[in-house]
Amino acid sequence: MSEYTLPLPVMTTLSKEYWDGCKAERLLYQHCRNCDEVIFFPKYLCPNCMSHDLEWLQSSGRGKILTFTVTYESAPPAFYAAVPYAVAIIELEEGFRMMSNLVECDFEELECEMPVEVVFDAVTDEVTLPKFRPAAK
Amino acid sequence: MESIRGKAAIVGIGEVPTGIYPERSLIEAAVTAAEMAIRDANIPKEDVDTVIPILVVANNIDNANMICSQMVEELGLGRTAKANFLVGSGGSSSANALKVAMGLVTTGLSKAVLVIHSDRMGSGLDLALAIQQFASVAISPEYESPYGFSQLGLAGFLQQRYMYDTGTTERQIASVVETLRKWAALNPNAMMKTPRTADEVLESKVISSPVRKRMMNKLGDGAAAFIVTTAERAREYTDTPAYVLGVASRCTNFSVTQGQWDGFQLWKGAARDAYEMAGITVGDIDVAEIYDAFPTFILMSMELLGLCGPGEAGKFFEEGHAAPGGKLPISTNGAMMAQGHTGAGGGVAILVEAARQVMGKAGERQVEDANIVVETASGGIGMDFHVGVLGREV
Numbered sequence: 001m002s003e004y005t006l007p008l009p010v011m012t013t014l015s016k017e018y019w020d021g022c023k024a025e026r027l028l029y030q031h032c033r034n035c036d037e038v039i040f041f042p043k044y045l046c047p048n049c050m051s052h053d054l055e056w057l058q059s060s061g062r063g064k065i066l067t068f069t070v071t072y073e074s075a076p077p078a079f080y081a082a083v084p085y086a087v088a089i090i091e092l093e094e095g096f097r098m099m100s101n102l103v104e105c106d107f108e109e110l111e112c113e114m115p116v117e118v119v120f121d122a123v124t125d126e127v128t129l130p131k132f133r134p135a136a137k
Numbered sequence: 138m139e140s141i142r143g144k145a146a147i148v149g150i151g152e153v154p155t156g157i158y159p160e161r162s163l164i165e166a167a168v169t170a171a172e173m174a175i176r177d178a179n180i181p182k183e184d185v186d187t188v189i190p191i192l193v194v195a196n197n198i199d200n201a202n203m204i205c206s207q208m209v210e211e212l213g214l215g216r217t218a219k220a221n222f223l224v225g226s227g228g229s230s231s232a233n234a235l236k237v238a239m240g241l242v243t244t245g246l247s248k249a250v251l252v253i254h255s256d257r258m259g260s261g262l263d264l265a266l267a268i269q270q271f272a273s274v275a276i277s278p279e280y281e282s283p284y285g286f287s288q289l290g291l292a293g294f295l296q297q298r299y300m301y302d303t304g305t306t307e308r309q310i311a312s313v314v315e316t317l318r319k320w321a322a323l324n325p326n327a328m329m330k331t332p333r334t335a336d337e338v339l340e341s342k343v344i345s346s347p348v349r350k351r352m353m354n355k356l357g358d359g360a361a362a363f364i365v366t367t368a369e370r371a372r373e374y375t376d377t378p379a380y381v382l383g384v385a386s387r388c389t390n391f392s393v394t395q396g397q398w399d400g401f402q403l404w405k406g407a408a409r410d411a412y413e414m415a416g417i418t419v420g421d422i423d424v425a426e427i428y429d430a431f432p433t434f435i436l437m438s439m440e441l442l443g444l445c446g447p448g449e450a451g452k453f454f455e456e457g458h459a460a461p462g463g464k465l466p467i468s469t470n471g472a473m474m475a476q477g478h479t480g481a482g483g484g485v486a487i488l489v490e491a492a493r494q495v496m497g498k499a500g501e502r503q504v505e506d507a508n509i510v511v512e513t514a515s516g517g518i519g520m521d522f523h524v525g526v527l528g529r530e531v
């Protein structure tokens with residue numbers, strides 16, 4: 001396996017819990033026990049009620065494409081060799097949104113609202129990136 | 138509390154041409170624009186007792202020097218100035234600086250405030266660094282950066298969803314570029330004055346789908362300035378003040394992922410509040426100076442401003458209504474797509490253009506009876522939305 005050269009996520013005490021979940025192929029999001037808010041990106045306190053009583057829950061990994069773009073040129077420098085690639089905002093069925101790449105698909109067939117499911121890509125020994133592919137029919 | 142509707146005014150404006158000017162230093166451009174604004178306002182420079190530089194993007198030392206009162210020294214304001222401080226919120230810095238200036242002059246804390254932007258995005262920044270910057274700022278390092286998103290991707294995301302939701306065609310989006318180039322041809326300070334047809338836009342290759350190369354802006358060097366004072370003082374200095382009738386805004390998110398993917402419903406409140414403060418309805422608007430960065434954002438903003446119904450903005454442009462001679466002139470300086478992208482200066486340029494139209498100083502592109510002009514700005518990666526209303530009369 002050649003060395004992975006694309007940017008890796010910045011690890012904080014908070015983000016590490018999320019990325020540890022991905023490494024175990026579990027897509028985690030936060031839930032507020034106080035007000036029932038679904039929270040993502042992970043936060044230090046509930047953005048709805050300011051409670052610290054937050055728990056991690058596991059997402060089904062099923063969702064839909066809210067929007068996407070296929071980058072052919074003018075990618076960030078680290079991604080010059082990766083073009084073309086698809087970036088998307090995914091809305092998960094639990095009601096939170098995340099950014100990801102769309103993989104295992106024909107870029108020409110992508111469209112908004114298309115159902116997708118998570119696949120885990122272990123890019124290094126430490127980091128596994130959740131990505132999405134069109135959902136099995 | 139009493140409304141500050143019409144209590145403050147823009148009394149002077151200045152601007153240097155946007156483009157690639159390697160010989161023109163940042164401070165030379167800043168001093169030139171500031172001098173033009175002071176002379177345009179016909180104001181004794183001693184009355185300018187507060188200087189608000191706008192965030193400089195291309196070079197952080199230049200930015201720090203602007204913070205450290207370089208303009209106060211250059212303009213010889215050291216005996217009379219009370220304060221110099223930076224306002225920075227990316228593309229919306231203009232609108233936030235206007236609000237701060239209004240607060241300072243209407244409370245009597247300042248006599249007159251100079252807002253000054255200068256940046257060298259065209260020649261003061263090497264391309265790789267520029268792309269790196271647009272690939273890191275306002276992008277979550279924990280949850281977004283591994284996926285290759287950049288600010289160009291924002292244009293792709295918005296255009297993709299906007300076309301899906303409204304049925305707007307690619308040609309209609311291309312016609313925004315055609316229209317802005319027509320305005321830029323009439324603007325001596327614009328960078329891209331040559332005509333560009335919608336067909337030519339559609340011939341260019343896809344860079345970040347569905348955005349094509351000719352739907353992207355170009356970086357340039359530029360500087361612009363404006364002076365704010367009270368309405369009472371304004372009448373002592375000038376016969377053509379641009380009164381600030383309404384300002385309102387919404388600030389909603391940091392990352393694009395957690396942005397307003399519901400047609401920006403919250404942002405409509407900014408337009409509603411600004412119109413209410415100004416005491417106008419949408420039908421009163423003579424000119425709309427709409428912040429862009431890329432064409433789709435103008436179309437979306439038109440709907441947020443209530444200037445047309447959902448999905449109708451593209452047709453409006455395609456039919457020529459936003460162009461010179463059209464029924465509602467839009468972004469008459471050519472906006473960033475045609476005047477050029479100067480960092481945080483796109484919003485300053487559009488606000489200065491709004492004041493220019495109200496003052497009747499827009500030369501060949503002057504819109505007749507520009508009594509009420511609305512202007513907008515947005516910062517970050519779609520983090521906020523600002524609406525201002527300027528008028529000839531209070």
Ligand SMILES: [Zn+2]
Nearest residue numbers: 032035046049
């Ligand atoms: Zn809560």
